[in-house]
Amino acid sequence: ISTSSKNPLIIAVDVTGSMASWPFEIFDRLPLLFNTLSQYREDLEICFAAIGDAKVDQWPLQVTSFASGFDLEQQLKSLYGEGGGGDAPESYGLFAHWVNKHVTVPSLDEEPFLIVFGDIDMHPMISSKVINHYLGEDVGKDKNALEEWQEVTRKWNTWFLRRPNGKKGDKVDKQ
Numbered sequence: 001i002s003t004s005s006k007n008p009l010i011i012a013v014d015v016t017g018s019m020a021s022w023p024f025e026i027f028d029r030l031p032l033l034f035n036t037l038s039q040y041r042e043d044l045e046i047c048f049a050a051i052g053d054a055k056v057d058q059w060p061l062q063v064t065s066f067a068s069g070f071d072l073e074q075q076l077k078s079l080y081g082e083g084g085g086g087d088a089p090e091s092y093g094l095f096a097h098w099v100n101k102h103v104t105v106p107s108l109d110e111e112p113f114l115i116v117f118g119d120i121d122m123h124p125m126i127s128s129k130v131i132n133h134y135l136g137e138d139v140g141k142d143k144n145a146l147e148e149w150q151e152v153t154r155k156w157n158t159w160f161l162r163r164p165n166g167k168k169g170d171k172v173d174k175q
Contacts (some may be wrong), residue, residue, distance in 0.1 A: 002104035003066035005045035007112070009037070010103070010156070012049035012095055014118040015081040016057070018088070022163055023050070023081045026117055031073050038068070046072060047103070050079045051118070054091040054130045057082050061094050061134055088171075091130075092122035093145025096152045098135060114156040119163035121171045146175065 011030060015023045030048065038044045045066040052060035059082055064075035095116075105112055126143040152158055166172050 001047060001063060001065055001102060003045050003047070004106055005043045005066060005068075006106065006108060007041040007044045008047070008066055008105045009044065009112060010047045010049065010099065010114045012051055012114070012116045014052075014090055014092075014116075014120070015050040015079075015083065016052055016090055016120075017083045018119055019117075019163060022117065022119075027076055027079070027081070030076060034068065034072050044068060048072075048075055048079060049095060049098075050081065051090060051092060051095050051116070052082050053089075054094055054127075054134065055123070060091045060130075061098060063098065088120045089123045090118065090120050091126075092116065092118060093124075093126040093143070093148050094130060094134065096145065096148035097126055097131060097143055099156070100148060100151050101137065102135065111155065111157040113159070114152065115159045115161060117161050117163070119165055119172075121175050 013023050013026050034046055045068050047066045048064045050062040054060040059080055062079050064078060067075050122145050124145055126145055128139050128142050131137050131139050162172065
């Protein structure tokens with residue numbers, strides 16, 4: 001997925017059962033977020049992602065193309081809130097790997113923003129079989145999820161907005 005926008009934004013939402021109705025509420029408001037941000041950032045384009053759990057969900061990673069305006073609402077309709085998972089951890093690492101290897105943005109003056117809405121920790125390793133199955137990429141060996149996220153944060157201004165259900169210093173904070 002690529003964009004020529006000088007102001008790309010990726011918004012990813014954990015759509016597993018532990019998030020309850022939060023994904024619906026977030027997706028319902030995302031077009032309003034575009035309307036607000038586009039007043040401050042010309043050429044804004046947003047890519048949406050739905051993150052599940054590759055160990056139990058049918059669609060653990062769904063992504064849209066970068067888009068703007070009315071096209072965003074159409075893109076959002078293509079995502080399916082599976083509501084699976086149901087246990088910790090989730091496949092945030094698979095998403096991070098996808099960002100690192102499958103997203104192309106132009107050379108920018110400042111880091112683009114990437115926002116993840118979630119509530120739980122992630123699998124520490126990303127199985128090479130999972131990467132091959134869902135991304136069609138033969139990586140040869142399992143990938144470390146934290147290392148993938150470290151790479152993401154070198155290129156993207158990254159935020160994890162956590163559903164208020166955890167405690168400071170818990171497993172999610174430590175990751």
